[in-house]
Amino acid sequence: MNLIQGLISFILHIDEHLVDIIQMFGNWSYLVLFLIVFVETGVVIFPFLPGDSLLFAAAAFSAVGAFHIWLLIITFFVAAVLGDTVNYHIGRKVGTSIPPNSWLGRFVNQEKMDAAERFFNKHGGKTIIIARFMPFIRTFAPFVAGASRMNYRYFLMYNVIGAALWVGICTALGFVFGNIPVVKDNFSTVLLAIIFISVLPALIGIVKSKFGKQSVS
Numbered sequence: 001m002n003l004i005q006g007l008i009s010f011i012l013h014i015d016e017h018l019v020d021i022i023q024m025f026g027n028w029s030y031l032v033l034f035l036i037v038f039v040e041t042g043v044v045i046f047p048f049l050p051g052d053s054l055l056f057a058a059a060a061f062s063a064v065g066a067f068h069i070w071l072l073i074i075t076f077f078v079a080a081v082l083g084d085t086v087n088y089h090i091g092r093k094v095g096t097s098i099p100p101n102s103w104l105g106r107f108v109n110q111e112k113m114d115a116a117e118r119f120f121n122k123h124g125g126k127t128i129i130i131a132r133f134m135p136f137i138r139t140f141a142p143f144v145a146g147a148s149r150m151n152y153r154y155f156l157m158y159n160v161i162g163a164a165l166w167v168g169i170c171t172a173l174g175f176v177f178g179n180i181p182v183v184k185d186n187f188s189t190v191l192l193a194i195i196f197i198s199v200l201p202a203l204i205g206i207v208k209s210k211f212g213k214q215s216v217s
C-alpha cells in the first residue's frame with residue numbers, strides 16, 4: 001500500500017520529486033530519467049511508472065535551465081526506443097511460454113497472442129505509435145508485438161517513429177506551457193488531465209468493445 005501511495009505521490013507531485021532528483025544527482029539526473037523511462041517502457045510488469053507526466057515535467061524544468069532541452073530529448077528518445085526494443089525481445093522470448101495460471105498468464109495467453117497478431121497484421125505499425133500515448137498499453141504493446149512474432153524490422157521502424165512523436169510532443173508541451181503561472185500553480189491538475197487524455201482512447205475502445213458485444217448478443 002505504501003508503494004502504491006508513493007507512486008501516486010511521485011506522479012502527482014513529480015515537479016517536487018524532480019527538484020529532489022536534481023539536487024541529489026546533479027548531471028546524473030539524466031541517467032535517473034533515462035532509467036525511469038527505460039523501465040516504464042521496457043519491463044512489462046512496471047507499466048505504472050510515470051511516462052507522459054515525467055516528460056512534461058522535465059521539459060518544464062528545462063525551460064528554466066535545470067536541464068538542457070536537447071540532451072533531455074535525446075535521453076528520453078533513446079530510453080524509449082531501447083525500452084520498447086527490450087520489451088519486444090522479452091515478449092518474443094517468453095510470451096508464448098508463460099504459464100496460463102500465472103499472474104502474467106491472465107493477461108497474456110495464446111488466444112490473446114493470436115488476436116494480437118491479427119490486430120497487428122490488420123492495423124500495422126500504427127498500433128505501436130498509438131500505444132506510445134496510452135499508459136499501461138504503452139508498456140504492453142511491444143511485449144505483445146514480440147510474442148506474436150511481429151517482424152522486427154517493421155516493429156523497429158514504428159518504434160522509432162512512435163518514440164520520436166511521443167517524446168517530441170510531450171517535451172514540447174512541457175517546455176512551452178509547463179512554466180505558465182496558471183499551469184505551474186495547478187501542476188497536479190494538469191498532470192491528471194494529461195493522464196486522462198492519454199488513457200481516453202483506451203477507454204473509448206473498451207466502451208465500444210463492450211457495447212459491440214452486447215449488440216451481437
